[in-house]
Amino acid sequence: MLERSHIQSTGFRNVGPEGARTGFEVRIRQANYRSSRLSLIEGVDIMVDGVLYPAEDNLFRLGDKGYTRDELNEATQTRLYVGDYFTVVVPKEGGLERGVHLVGSAIHYRHPYFPPEFQPAIVRSERHATIILP
């Protein structure tokens, strides 16, 4: 089972070769009460220590498959289930330093049954999480 917080401790790590990191990634559990067609997720912003990494630059990964925002919109038949998680891959040359960071996420969900003025609904979360390997 997953941690209660949307952002998970496990899965917060740098990516790319050691010494030449290309970015970092964050694991987030499905924060909606029902499974979401990926086409209903309009992207995920990430914040680390006050720096915003906007959704349009990030890659959404479910299992082994990565999706840009346009590719999410096309994925009408792929679902993010409750009890499952996705990963947001954030490009950042050099990655993040070893240690505890304040990490935030903002998932842009489109709920068709919400009034149009509340689409997308932005679900925010924030917690401390630790990078072990720089």
Next chain:
Amino acid sequence: MSSFRYGVSLYSYTDDFGTVMTLADAFDHVADTGSTGIEILGETSVPLYPEPPSAWIDDWFAKLERYKLEPTNFACWVDTRIQIDRNMSVEEGAAQIAQDLCLAHKLGFRFIRPKFGVIDHDLTPDPIWEGSVERNLDLANQLDLVILPEIHSPTPIRHPVTDAYVKFIERTGTKNFGLMIDTGIFQDRPIDHWGGGITDEIKKGAMSFLNGINTPVEHLEDVIQYVPFIQAKFHCIDENLHDHQIPWERIVPMLKKLGYTGYLSSEYEGKRDPWVAIEQVRRQHALIRKLEEEYDAANTETANA
């Protein structure tokens, strides 16, 4: 004297399910309330929806038998604004409902609740609802299922949305379409802890969601003939069995007076700390059973006087 039937929607356990609660745990909690019915959310409770593994289906029926529960309502969605730049067609909407009718039937349910996308602040459903449902009336009839859109805050009973559903029933003469009442429409005091995934932006822009629309319980009489199932929405019941938002002391006598004998399926939507929902649901069952018994006792005395 005839009685309500008691059930629980697994929506109540949102956020617990998948972090601190399994489906087997949920069955145990529901059964221990004395309920006879279990309501699920297809996309949440059914792994690999819409095509659960056959081993899971076998286990589903084994659990129903073990815990002596019957499947009641299968909640589902018609995601009309399926892509950022495109809405579903009537054909796609109809296919979605057909898929959910078949899966609900396979799992033994009696009702499905499709939640349609909306086009305005009054929650007017996307116009494809009517054609999508009408194309499925024969299938629903064959499968002995009733399709129930919900009447949900901020839409009250006396409203064009409800009127359109009633007109549809009258025009088609169908027995396979009705209304589900969500008791959130009777909320008459503000909510302090919303568990419905509401965001800060929505709190600022839609106070009716938080303050309640206070639909008069007397309006139930207008539509009760079309209501075979009720979602017993609530947000907070304290240790004195006092509900802070939903006026059960008015709702229960009205439903009794109108002869309602369908399900009251708990839908807890309050504080989402781990395991809080388990106790909140139990309090609601204690409260409603108490009010029902009080009504029955008072009316037996009246009848005997």
